[in-house]
Amino acid sequence: MARDLASLRVEIDAADRELLAILNRRAALANEVGELKRAEGSPVFRPEREAQVINGLQAANPGPLKAENVATIWREIMSACRALEAPQRVAYLGPVGTFSEQAAVQFFGSSIEHVPCVSFDEVFHAATAGTAQFGVVPVENNSEGVVTRSLDLLLNSPLHIVGEISLLIRHHLLRSSNSLEGIEVVLAHPQALAQCQGWLNKHLPKAERRAVSSNAEGARLAATNPAWAGIASERAGSEFGLHVAAHAIQDDAFNRTRFAVVCLPQVLQAPQASGRDCVSLVVSVPNKPGAVHDILVPLKRHGVSMTRFESRPARSGQWEYYFYIDVQGHPSQPHVAAALADLQSLCAFYKVLGTYPVSD
Numbered sequence: 624m625a626r627d628l629a630s631l632r633v634e635i636d637a638a639d640r641e642l643l644a645i646l647n648r649r650a651a652l653a654n655e656v657g658e659l660k661r662a663e664g665s666p667v668f669r670p671e672r673e674a675q676v677i678n679g680l681q682a683a684n685p686g687p688l689k690a691e692n693v694a695t696i697w698r699e700i701m702s703a704c705r706a707l708e709a710p711q712r713v714a715y716l717g718p719v720g721t722f723s724e725q726a727a728v729q730f731f732g733s734s735i736e737h738v739p740c741v742s743f744d745e746v747f748h749a750a751t752a753g754t755a756q757f758g759v760v761p762v763e764n765n766s767e768g769v770v771t772r773s774l775d776l777l778l779n780s781p782l783h784i785v786g787e788i789s790l791l792i793r794h795h796l797l798r799s800s801n802s803l804e805g806i807e808v809v810l811a812h813p814q815a816l817a818q819c820q821g822w823l824n825k826h827l828p829k830a831e832r833r834a835v836s837s838n839a840e841g842a843r844l845a846a847t848n849p850a851w852a853g854i855a856s857e858r859a860g861s862e863f864g865l866h867v868a869a870h871a872i873q874d875d876a877f878n879r880t881r882f883a884v885v886c887l888p889q890v891l892q893a894p895q896a897s898g899r900d901c902v903s904l905v906v907s908v909p910n911k912p913g914a915v916h917d918i919l920v921p922l923k924r925h926g927v928s929m930t931r932f933e934s935r936p937a938r939s940g941q942w943e944y945y946f947y948i949d950v951q952g953h954p955s956q957p958h959v960a961a962a963l964a965d966l967q968s969l970c971a972f973y974k975v976l977g978t979y980p981v982s983d
């Protein structure tokens with residue numbers, strides 16, 4: 624006979640009490656781990672251990688919980704345990720409601736201290752100066768290409784990449800009413816304006832497009848003038864009391880942005896191999912025929928796949944370029960180490976930007 628709602632809820636309450644006791648047992652263990660780490664001065668955040676925990680639980684999961692729910696739940700549990708060991712401060716392009724904030728929370732879980740910054744430069748500065756332990760910056764969008772300022776900052780910074788996170792980006796048109804009538808100005812970050820240009824050409828061809836420092840800043844300004852609209856996330860819309868005048872206006876339905884998680888090597892060394900890793904490099908080659916071709920040869924010879932190849936002007940006054948290269952694997956794998964050593968020997972400039980687990 625089917626049980627009634629009241630008795631099922633009694634059982635759910637009992638299960639929750641057990642869960643609470645077990646979660647507190649786990650939190651107390653994390654506290655002890657925190658004391659150990661403080662004594663030996665080792666990093667609190669260990670992404671490869673967190674990946675191991677989640678992968679192990681997903682493999683052991685008998686259901687009916689779905690594997691992705693297991694990952695979401697334990698990411699939050701470990702975020703809370705980590706915060707007990709020591710609060711983790713994370714810098715990103717603010718204000719509240721930016722996609723960078725969303726990326727930070729997706730990567731670290733919600734138990735972090737937020738350090739919203741006014742520019743990518745300030746994010747790097749905060750993580751270099753110690754105002755934050757970590758920074759999260761966008762590096763690439765699948766329809767608009769690379770975020771050039773982030774790449775330039777990575778080149779010259781002591782910070783290295785320790786993780787990445789890929790976010791599905793949905794841009795909404797936000798304003799004080801839910802119609803498209805009377806919009807004179809659309810405010811957003813230049814990347815968002817570019818990602819929505821087809822929609823804007825079609826639906827608001829006469830509106831001025833005004834670039835601002837972030838989409839959330841555009842939303843904040845849109846709340847001050849009924850003839851203005853912003854392009855931003857739903858979160859930013861609710862933060863500033865705006866209506867969604869048009870949903871998902873990005874030209875590419877599968878608009879994704881990849882964010883890099885950066886920190887000083889003193890905060891966290893390169894994560895150990897997780898089984899699905901990537902090495903990001905920036906190199907320059909001598910200005911002679913065939914030099915770019917030559918740097919790809921060691922990768923082929925050692926069977927290492929390249930997943931990204933971007934060029935940026937070196938600003939030397941000559942026609943010289945930096946090449947941003949991602950390769951699959953981890954330097955602890957002999958064929959990867961051999962390919963990188965051969966590649967380095969051919970380069971006028973060679974810098975490892977980071978070694979880290981790839982995200983889905």
Ligand SMILES: O=C(O)C(=O)C[C@]1(C(=O)O)C=C[C@@H](O)C=C1
Nearest residue numbers: 656667668669672673701704705
């Ligand atoms: O195993 C550790 O090193 C811990 O600090 C514990 C724990 C966890 O909650 O499982 C918390 C933070 C780390 O990032 C990894 C794992």
